[in-house]
Amino acid sequence: MTTSPNYNARAHGGLAALLALLLALLSGIAASVETPSTDTPSIDITKFAFAPKEITVVPGTKVIWTNHDETPHTISAADKTFLSKAMDTDDRYEYTFASEGDFSYFCTLHPFMTGIVHVRK
Amino acid sequence: MTASNDSKPDSPADPTRRKALNCLAAWSGAAVVWTMVGGVPRALGATGSGPVAAASARAFTFVQISDTHFGFHKDANPDIVGGFRRAAADINALAQKPALVLHTGDVTHLSKPEEFGQAKELLQEIRIDRVHTVPGEHDALDDGLTGYLKNFDHDGKSRAWYSFDQGGVHFIGLSNVLNFKMGTMTSLGDEQIAWLKQDLARVSHSTPIVMLAHIPMWTVYAQWGWGTADADQALALLRPYGSVTVLNGHIHQVLQKVEGNIALHTAMSLAYPLPTPGQEGIGEPGPVKVPAGELGKLIGTRQLTVVRGKHELALVDTPIDHT
Numbered sequence: 001m002t003t004s005p006n007y008n009a010r011a012h013g014g015l016a017a018l019l020a021l022l023l024a025l026l027s028g029i030a031a032s033v034e035t036p037s038t039d040t041p042s043i044d045i046t047k048f049a050f051a052p053k054e055i056t057v058v059p060g061t062k063v064i065w066t067n068h069d070e071t072p073h074t075i076s077a078a079d080k081t082f083l084s085k086a087m088d089t090d091d092r093y094e095y096t097f098a099s100e101g102d103f104s105y106f107c108t109l110h111p112f113m114t115g116i117v118h119v120r121k
Numbered sequence: 122m123t124a125s126n127d128s129k130p131d132s133p134a135d136p137t138r139r140k141a142l143n144c145l146a147a148w149s150g151a152a153v154v155w156t157m158v159g160g161v162p163r164a165l166g167a168t169g170s171g172p173v174a175a176a177s178a179r180a181f182t183f184v185q186i187s188d189t190h191f192g193f194h195k196d197a198n199p200d201i202v203g204g205f206r207r208a209a210a211d212i213n214a215l216a217q218k219p220a221l222v223l224h225t226g227d228v229t230h231l232s233k234p235e236e237f238g239q240a241k242e243l244l245q246e247i248r249i250d251r252v253h254t255v256p257g258e259h260d261a262l263d264d265g266l267t268g269y270l271k272n273f274d275h276d277g278k279s280r281a282w283y284s285f286d287q288g289g290v291h292f293i294g295l296s297n298v299l300n301f302k303m304g305t306m307t308s309l310g311d312e313q314i315a316w317l318k319q320d321l322a323r324v325s326h327s328t329p330i331v332m333l334a335h336i337p338m339w340t341v342y343a344q345w346g347w348g349t350a351d352a353d354q355a356l357a358l359l360r361p362y363g364s365v366t367v368l369n370g371h372i373h374q375v376l377q378k379v380e381g382n383i384a385l386h387t388a389m390s391l392a393y394p395l396p397t398p399g400q401e402g403i404g405e406p407g408p409v410k411v412p413a414g415e416l417g418k419l420i421g422t423r424q425l426t427v428v429r430g431k432h433e434l435a436l437v438d439t440p441i442d443h444t
Contacts, residue, residue: 047404047405047407048345048404048405048406048407049405069405069407070195070196070197070407070408071406071407071408072230072231072259072262074262076303078303085262085263086231086232086262086263088231089195104303105303106303106304108301109258109259109262109301110345110346110406111301111302111303111304111305111306111307111346112304112344112345112346114303114304
């Protein structure tokens with residue numbers, strides 16, 4: 001990653017290009033920190049674990065889980081408000097959190113796999 | 122195979138039942154010891170001191186297979202069907218013809234109708250009249266046990282637990298793949314334990330018991346959910362019996378535990394190996410990819426033999442690669 005901007009800068013023959021690229025990168029990072037509601041957070045299922053295991057979103061946010069394991073997994077709310085079908089490798093499941101609250105969930109096939117979505121205004 | 126509704130194994134008119142009762146005379150009532158013997162079935166004659174060598178033509182023999190995961194086609198085993206067929210050929214070639222085949226669950230990988238269909242067809246390649254199964258959690262995806270029971274409703278009662286008598290042994294199949302709760306191990310549930318109590322009420326304490334359940338009936342490794350939370354309630358009902366053998370699958374490897382008269386055994390898969398609990402460098406119970414040529418040593422079948430007149434019963438685990 002650190003070599004890429006330098007390469008681009010040289011290729012385009014100027015310091016301006018490098019600065020523009022860095023600026024673009026920084027503004028991208030800033031945007032993701034300040035306005036999470038505009039994103040669709042992704043949660044990866046890898047090696048029988050949810051990553052990130054805990055996230056905070058605003059109401060109305062759609063969250064997408066993707067299974068990267070060779071073993072099927074499910075997403076099930078602890079209170080059963082949402083439940084995915086079994087997700088094989090590369091299958092995705094999405095759920096939109098409409099209201100505030102703390103939503104614990106787990107994989108019904110491997111109940112030691114747990115995660116939580118905090119929904120806050 | 123007994124994958125239909127027409128089986129009435131409990132009928133007193135069933136000749137196997139009469140045979141079972143006659144067979145009881147051969148049991149002394151002493152504890153039956155199950156012996157783990159390495160090697161392959163055709164080495165039976167060579168292991169002079171092994172109990173299997175003592176098996177006579179009258180011995181009651183059956184086979185356990187497990188975790189076939191029909192429908193799985195990933196790197197850990199791209200040829201599930203080929204491996205199964207080699208195992209079936211081994212079973213068909215056994216000198217002592219098994220009376221039945223027990224499948225301890227995860228028949229399919231994703232509970233798809235076509236996977237259950239393929240399973241039924243392939244299981245018929247084992248030339249044994251009766252194949253009994255219990256469901257694994259992979260057989261209970263999305264629609265619970267609906268798809269499984271369409272194909273493997275052994276006593277026509279639309280539930281995944283049942284019992285039958287054969288060869289002097291009382292066989293019990295249980296389901297521990299429907300009650301998964303967050304952060305805990307699976308369980309059998311009160312309804313099934315109540316049924317078990319009722320079922321055992323008619324079985325004498327001198328009758329050998331063989332119990333099947335997919336997930337281990339003892340806590341092998343709680344961190345990976347390798348155990349059954351209320352297994353102790355079921356095992357308590359079995360303590361008065363002189364010989365109890367619990368056969369499990371799920372963890373794709375051979376482990377055993379002996380607790381008084383109760384011996385618990387897990388079996389190899391016929392699909393792919395899983396890591397040993399706490400195996401260095403592996404933090405999760407996913408399929409283990411092994412170098413080419415190694416897989417056949419890590420998947421396989423099990424033969425169990427009841428030797429009449431002997432206290433010892435024999436158990437032989439055979440990988441599909443054996444020369």
